[in-house]
Amino acid sequence: MPRVTVQVRDAAGHTATATANYALSQPVLGGYYLSGGADPTADMAGGNFRSLTQYRSFADGYTFPGYNRPWLINLGRAGVQMNMVLELKHYGAPNAGPQSFTVDGTSYTVPGPSMTIQQRPGTTWPKAYGYGQVLNGQCDGLFHRALAQYRTLGFGVNIQLASELDTDHEFGTTEGSRAYTWAESDARAVQAMNYILTWFKARTLPAGTTFSIGLGGFDRACFQRTHPEALMSRLDFLQWNTYATNANDTALARFRRTKDWGVADLGPVALSRPVIIAEWGVRSAEIPNQPAWIATVPAAVAKLNAERGPRIVRTNYFNSGWGTLSPKAAGLAALRAAYATRPYV
Amino acid sequence: MAAPTAIAALSAPDYSPGDQMLLTVTYSDTDTKPLTVTIVVTDAQGNSSAPVKVTAVIDPLTLTVNDDSGRTWTRVSDNGSVAVYRAVA
Numbered sequence: 001m002p003r004v005t006v007q008v009r010d011a012a013g014h015t016a017t018a019t020a021n022y023a024l025s026q027p028v029l030g031g032y033y034l035s036g037g038a039d040p041t042a043d044m045a046g047g048n049f050r051s052l053t054q055y056r057s058f059a060d061g062y063t064f065p066g067y068n069r070p071w072l073i074n075l076g077r078a079g080v081q082m083n084m085v086l087e088l089k090h091y092g093a094p095n096a097g098p099q100s101f102t103v104d105g106t107s108y109t110v111p112g113p114s115m116t117i118q119q120r121p122g123t124t125w126p127k128a129y130g131y132g133q134v135l136n137g138q139c140d141g142l143f144h145r146a147l148a149q150y151r152t153l154g155f156g157v158n159i160q161l162a163s164e165l166d167t168d169h170e171f172g173t174t175e176g177s178r179a180y181t182w183a184e185s186d187a188r189a190v191q192a193m194n195y196i197l198t199w200f201k202a203r204t205l206p207a208g209t210t211f212s213i214g215l216g217g218f219d220r221a222c223f224q225r226t227h228p229e230a231l232m233s234r235l236d237f238l239q240w241n242t243y244a245t246n247a248n249d250t251a252l253a254r255f256r257r258t259k260d261w262g263v264a265d266l267g268p269v270a271l272s273r274p275v276i277i278a279e280w281g282v283r284s285a286e287i288p289n290q291p292a293w294i295a296t297v298p299a300a301v302a303k304l305n306a307e308r309g310p311r312i313v314r315t316n317y318f319n320s321g322w323g324t325l326s327p328k329a330a331g332l333a334a335l336r337a338a339y340a341t342r343p344y345v
Numbered sequence: 346m347a348a349p350t351a352i353a354a355l356s357a358p359d360y361s362p363g364d365q366m367l368l369t370v371t372y373s374d375t376d377t378k379p380l381t382v383t384i385v386v387t388d389a390q391g392n393s394s395a396p397v398k399v400t401a402v403i404d405p406l407t408l409t410v411n412d413d414s415g416r417t418w419t420r421v422s423d424n425g426s427v428a429v430y431r432a433v434a
Contacts, residue, residue: 002414008351008372011404016351020368023359024434305361343361 028301029081030339031316033279035324039071043319044080047336048344053278053316055085055163058129058142059113061101064149073153081314082157083278085214086146088129088139088192089117089168096127101141103148108141119171128168130175131185131192143199156208159200160239160278161193164216165226186225197234210236212276217241217258224265232270238262238310241279243322244293247286251293251300255280255312263309270310277315281323290325291334298341305343349374349406360434368410368418368430376404379425 001021008016031051034040040052052075056063063086065072076082090096090113097112115130129139150157162168169185180188193213200211213231217223217240227238240258244251255277263271282293297315305311317323317335325331338344349372356367379402386394402425410418410430418430 002412002416004353004355004368004418005411005413006351006353006368006370006372007409007411008349008370008374009407009409010349010374010376014348014374016349016372018351018353018370020353020355022355022357022366025359025361027362302361302364306357306364311359342363345362 025305025311026313027345028305028312028343029314030335030344031081031083031314032335033316033318033320035320037066037069039069041071041075043332044075047332048339050079051081051083051314051316053083053085053318055087056146057087057089057091058139058146059090059099061099061145062149063146064153076153076155076157082155083160083212083276083314083316084157085160085163085278087161087163088113088115088131088134089163090127090129092126099141101145103141103144106141106144108144110141111138115173115175117168117173119173121171125174131188132175134192134195140199143196147200147203147205151204151206153206156206156210158210158212158237158276160212160214160276161196162189162214163278164214164241165189166216166219166222169222170219182222183225186222190226190228190231194231194234197231201234212237212239214278215240215258217261220261220265223258223261227262227266227270229267229269232267232273236273237313238270238273238275239278240275241318242277242315243280243318244282244287245322249282249287251296252303255297255300256304259304259309259312273310274313275310277312279318279323280315281318281321283322284324284326290331294331294334294338298338298344302343347375349377351408362434364434366416366432366434367421368432370408370410370428370430371426372406372408372428373426374404374406377406378403 001023004020006018029051030048032040032049033053100109113127113129114133115128116125117128119125133139169182173180173185212235242254244254282290284290287293301312319325351372354369360366382399384397408428416432418432421429421431
């Protein structure tokens, strides 16, 4: 760590010395996600893409690198930092029921997922392994299966537990026959995340393994409830997602919203953690000129990082859903240009 | 003579490449006194010149800044008790 030493000397040779240390940060990592978890190699080629988000369900028998995803190993070996979102959420058939399998000689039978999440009225509520199931040890086999595959990858990743707990809990959850409010669901999730962290951290993990939990970051109270200091002391990153869905949304305002809540509400341990923006995007319906908006992101991130509070270290563009680049070529060109700009270089 | 004091403060704990870095040094010495000397020249006949004022500092302080990473710090301002230096990360 560089150090500045200041010396003040008077005429008689008496001196006083003061020092100040500082750190030089690495450039922010520009990153990507391609719709459907598809191979992003072609889109990333030749650009300064150094980070990638991926989603896997613990229910899936192929979490690392994922089913038919050998490219993930190539990208990881090439130094792309992986943010692997591992979800208790079940992505649907097949295997919606109990699963029996053997990992490293241990046989497991994991019951079917017993919780519903994302209970938005008028929609089909997705299933997820329940926080109670996790705490009862019923999901240990899922964790073991994921870990066994992870150990063969050859590089360390960030494991982000859940994609967006706020989205999962916004309309409450139900496990078994019992309904839980949003706040109750948050408290149960914190317990379950702690359980999963304890499970993984008690075992040998690939070098470079880090952990975070997933939040959309759109609700201040939920963000605070899900980031108690005791949990944050076991996590390496803060995380939230950032979308522009209104014609008046500026990059600075959108990237800063959750940060400002965090700085105001969270404790010193949480605020000592750097930030992964696992998803960011600009919705073309409201902001047709996606390239122009993307071009404002580097300056916004640089400005936020020059301010007090946790530093944003990775930003992964979500080229899917709200963030779908349309037309893709122009959006990708804008991303490449942005990631070739300070603070990404 | 008393010993001087110095405090050094940076504008941020860490910087990204290319950022402006500011270093503020607050320093003093109880012996350091600015003073003004007024000079009047009087000849043998008692004719006096108009008074001329000059300023001086008793026990002036000199300030040096060293960066162990070799970064160059340039003085932006110095009012005798607070000095500001600038460098590029």
